[in-house]
Every structure is written in structure tokens, then in C-alpha cells.
Amino acid sequence: MMTRFEIKLAEHYGMCFGVRDALAAAEGVARERPATILGQLVHNEVVRERLAAMGVQDGELAASRAPTADVIVTAHGASDRDRTRWASGGYAVTDTTCPLVRKAHGALAQLVAAGCAPVVIGKAGHVEVRGLTGDFPGAQVVLSDEDVAALPFAEKIGVVAQTTQPIERVGHLVEAIRRRHPSAEVIFKDTVCQPTKARQTALRDLCREVEFVLVVGGANSNNSWELVEKARRLGCRAERAARPEEVKEHWLYGCGTVGVTAGTSTLRDTVAEVVRRLEELGGVRIPDTGGGRPAKGEWERVA
Ligand code: SF4
Structure with missing residues (x-):
């Protein structure tokens, strides 16, 4: 019954608007000429199939070669180092990084410029987190109380979050960092979108x-x-x-x-x-x- x-x-x-705009940009390029996406434009198989049907090929951000002269950086973003490597390799790079991911990159760069040891609350290995930490190899990534317990002391600690982290988890971990190193100055920039x-x-x-x-x-x-x-x-x-x-x-x-x-x-x-x-x-x-x-x-x- x-x-x-x-x-x-x-x-x-x-x-969200970030994915909507990234998809529109990628489809715009694909309508004009063959293109390769450096990773998954977004983590959604339906969208991926739609792009594949337009002839968009799959590539890897960490690689240095692609099957087409046009490559597309995804909404999740990339480190400046990766972006530059592709451009200097002679590829035409269409960058669909979401503006709010860019904002998180900018926040982290500002914290480092202010003398903070960088910390990212997020999932280690996630493409956005790899992009965030790619230009700051010393950055620590934390997602649990255990990760925070292992965080080395620094006089100034600068914290940002992966844009899609739950707000409660981020708040909890920022407080845990403050408790872990009470004598440190902990500066948190809220980059959850x-x-x-x-x-x-x-x-x-x-x-x-x-x-x-x-x-x-x-x-x-x-x-x-x-x-x-x-x-x-x-x-x-x-x-x-x-x-x-x-x-x-x-x-x-x-x-x-x-x-x-x-x-x-x-x-x-x-x-x-x-x-x-x-x-x-x-x-x-x-x-x-x-x-x-x-x-x-x-x-x-x-x-
Ligand atoms: S940062 Fe937020 S708005 Fe931008 S693509 Fe990711 S989820 Fe969407």
C-alpha cells in the first residue's frame, strides 16, 4: 500500500550563485571551443554529466598538461601557484573561482601578512582547502578537537574556514583553539559563505x-x-x-x-x-x- x-x-x-556563475562560464567556453575542467566544476554528478555531454573533458589541477588548449579552474578555486603554473604553461585559463572562495583566500593572506600562523577549519584534502593552503605550505588544517590538540603554539594564530563548513562546528573549533593556546592572540575571520x-x-x-x-x-x-x-x-x-x-x-x-x-x-x-x-x-x-x-x-x- x-x-x-x-x-x-x-x-x-x-x-548557489557561485556554482550558477561557474557553470554558466564553463558552458560558455565549451560552446566556443574544446575545454578541460581541472577537477570537478562542482561536486555533483548531474552537472558533471551535463558538461560531459557538451564535450568538456576532465583534467587535474595538480597536473601540468591537459588535452585542450583551454582549461577551466573550478568554483572551489586554486592556489595562485597552480593558477600561474597553468598560465605559464601556455594554457588559456578560465577562472570560475567563486568570489566568496576568493574572499577566504584574501582573508588568509591578510592574516599571514599580519604575522599570524595560518589555520584553516576544513576538510584536509578537499580541493577548496588544498587551494587555500597551497600558497601557505605551513598552514594547519583542523576539523576536530583532536586536530586542535595537536596545533603547535604561535603567538598570533589566524583562522579562516572552508566556505561550506557548518557554522556551529566552526564556532566550536575557534573556541577550542583559544582554550588550547590561551596566551596566543587568535584572530578569526568568518569565511563560511x-x-x-x-x-x-x-x-x-x-x-x-x-x-x-x-x-x-x-x-x-x-x-x-x-x-x-x-x-x-x-x-x-x-x-x-x-x-x-x-x-x-x-x-x-x-x-x-x-x-x-x-x-x-x-x-x-x-x-x-x-x-x-x-x-x-x-x-x-x-x-x-x-x-x-x-x-x-x-x-x-x-x-
Ligand atoms: S563559496 Fe559558497 S557561494 Fe561560493 S560556490 Fe561555494 S557554496 Fe557556493
Whole structure:
């Protein structure tokens, strides 16, 4: 028997302006000439397939050769060192780095210029974090209390965050750094981006009203998994699906209301397709939810 349930969309969800602009720039180049993306433009398989269908090839930021004369730096950014290496290798570089990732780079550079030992709160190995630390090889990356316990002393410590980190975790770790080295001057620049904050806050509100949260997002999308984990911490069951076919019927058993949100690299069309799939499985969308409205200023380009 089909389960009946209500579907409620988060107030803010899905693709941010940084990903939207990066995708538009990459598609613009691909329409004109062959191009290679240095890594995944965004961590979303649906977007990746769309670019592959346009003939965009895959490359690696850390490499020094690509199959086409045009290369594209992704929204996650790159170190100046990597960017320069590609340009001086004779490649035409289209840089789709999100302005808010650039802002995080600038914040870290300012802290280092002010004499701080640089610390990045983020996931070691993530492409954005590699870009942030690439020009400051001494930078420490922390994501847990254990990482903070291993942090060496410095008189001045400058802290930034990966743009998609949960705000509560960042606050917790900044305080942990202050407690770890009470005699150090710890300067924190909040570089978690506004679209991430808006989606996390909207998820908290959503979790007050639903039993189960479905996050529409890529399998290797850090911010989509962060949304899953946050929903679970808030007491909801939560799962992730990149596309409608991945939605499992048994996830919905016993749910009166299902909440839907999406990572910042997820196309609005994909969310709509997943909602249609939920409707086929017995869901009824609550009207006037999930405007998906951007937070104030979210869609404006940031200089
Ligand atoms: S998640 Fe934030 S930093 Fe990343 S592309 Fe989107 S707006 Fe830019």
C-alpha cells in the first residue's frame, strides 16, 4: 500500500550563485571551443554529466598538461601557484573561482601578512582547502578537537574556514583553539559563505517540522553530506540522493512529513525531479513552502 505523506521544502536550498556563475562560464567556453575542467566544476554528478555531454573533458589541477588548449579552474578555486603554473604553461585559463572562495583566500593572506600562523577549519584534502593552503605550505588544517590538540603554539594564530563548513562546528573549533593556546592572540575571520549559512539555518527550521529529510546532492558533495549530518544531529532521519532514481521507497515508511533540501551544487531542476518522484510515491507538496528564495544579497555578484 502506498504511504501518504506531506512534502515540505526548505526555505533556502540548492544551487548557489557561485556554482550558477561557474557553470554558466564553463558552458560558455565549451560552446566556443574544446575545454578541460581541472577537477570537478562542482561536486555533483548531474552537472558533471551535463558538461560531459557538451564535450568538456576532465583534467587535474595538480597536473601540468591537459588535452585542450583551454582549461577551466573550478568554483572551489586554486592556489595562485597552480593558477600561474597553468598560465605559464601556455594554457588559456578560465577562472570560475567563486568570489566568496576568493574572499577566504584574501582573508588568509591578510592574516599571514599580519604575522599570524595560518589555520584553516576544513576538510584536509578537499580541493577548496588544498587551494587555500597551497600558497601557505605551513598552514594547519583542523576539523576536530583532536586536530586542535595537536596545533603547535604561535603567538598570533589566524583562522579562516572552508566556505561550506557548518557554522556551529566552526564556532566550536575557534573556541577550542583559544582554550588550547590561551596566551596566543587568535584572530578569526568568518569565511563560511552566506548561501551555506542560509541553507543550514533553513534546515534547522525544517527539522522542527519533519521526521525525515531528503538532501538532494552529489555523492561527493561536502556541503550535501554536511546537511545530512546536521539533520541527523537535529533528530531527524536523513538520506541523500543525487537524482530521482536514487530515492528509496523504504526511507519514507512511517513518515507524516518529508523535508527536502539540496546542496549548493544541485540544480533546481534536479530538486524538482526528486519532488516529482516523491509525489509518485505518495507525497503531497505543502503549498507555499520551499520558495528556495536566495538569502538577502545571495544572488548578487560579489566584487
Ligand atoms: S557554496 Fe559558497 S563559496 Fe561555494 S560556490 Fe557556493 S557561494 Fe561560493
